[in-house]
Amino acid sequence: MAALWRGCGRLLAGRPGAAQALTAGALMGAGDVIAQQLVERRGLRGHRGLRTARMVAIGFCFVGPVVGSWYRILDRLIPGSTKVVAVKKMLLDQGAFAPCFLGCFLAVTGAVSGLSVQENCSKIQQIWPPVQIANFYLVPLQHRLAVVQCVAIVWNCYLSWKANRM
Template sequence: MAALWRGCGRLRPGAVQALTAGALMGAGDVIAQQLVEQRGLHGHHFPRTLKMMGIGFCFVGPVVGSWYRILDWLIPGNTKVVAVKKVILDQDYMDALMTNYCIWPPVQIANFYFVPLQHRLAVVQCVAIVWNCYLSWKANRM
């Protein structure tokens, strides 16, 4: 584990964020297939897991990581007021806001207030495992 941590320390922050997002989105899909859908190992749809991982590697990691850097540039600091301002800017899509209102604002307030910039995406992706599991299940219901 220590060697993995050292290896990640040598990567660019954007690469680490992409790898983290991809791995955690893949984990969300595995959880959806195994615990929610109860497919079992023989019924596991591996291309679906790879697709979710690809979305994390290629879209969520780079885009959300960049968005957090932009938010830090637009609103520097880590006070409570700054965290609330960042949350307000982060919640700019009404349907997702209504669906996730109970989860994401508190997570993001803690994230923007307590968590250093380079770790914010990982925090969000850890919380998002449950959300990714739900999205994967919902999108792939038969």
Template sequence: MAALWKAYQRLMARHPWKVQIVTAGTLVGAGDVISQQLVEKRGLTGHNGQRTLKMMTVGFCFVGPVIGSWYQVLDRLVPAKTKVAALQKMLLDQGGFAPCFLGCFLAVVGTLNGLSVEDNWSKIKRIWPAVQVVNFYFVPLNYRLAVVQCVAILFNSYLSWKTNQL
């Protein structure tokens, strides 16, 4: 496991943008697998591989680039690495970015599935502000997307399940 982590760090150092996007897509896909296997209990024979690939594509083409870019903007807006700066980043993230991003995410997935976006608006988890303070204070910029996506795996599982209900 340590060797995998070192290899990941080497790749992150050489190709941070690409690795962040691949990480986001992979983790969004993992959220869908968890949704199908643990929440929906589909089993391997009932697993919808196309749905997982669709969610991964949303992760690669939307989640990774958008959130990765946002974190770069936040670091330019609030360049300090203090507790106050982490709190400021969390407030900007939660007050401005998160509602817009979630709305867009649900719209993208909803459009792909032909589902209504409005049904999902009330389902935003309250864990994100605390996660983001920790993320902005302790985690280096290149790793923030991976950290938030790891925490988001459960939320991605929920979103995948909810937005793929017909």
């Protein structure tokens, strides 16, 4: 486990975009597996691998690169790591980025899953702002996406379950 952690650290340091895309893809895939196995109780025979692959692809190709880039931009716009800076980042994140990102995420998810934007919009809730305050205050830039994705694994599970309900 220690070797895996060191390898992740080297990847983050050398290729942060790739590491964040891989992290987002893996965690969104994990959210789908949890949705299928624990929420929907599909069992291994009923598991829909293509659906999990779609969620991994959305995380890898869309969520990781977009959110990782946003966090780098946000860190340049509002430098520092005080509590006030963390609140400013959270307000900008939730007030400006989150609505745009959510709209794009819904469009991508809808296109990939075959659901309309309206169906997805009716099922989405606001992201919990205190998580972002803690994330911007306590977590170094290169780890923020991973923290958000870990917290959001339940959210990803919910999204996957709702987006793939038949």
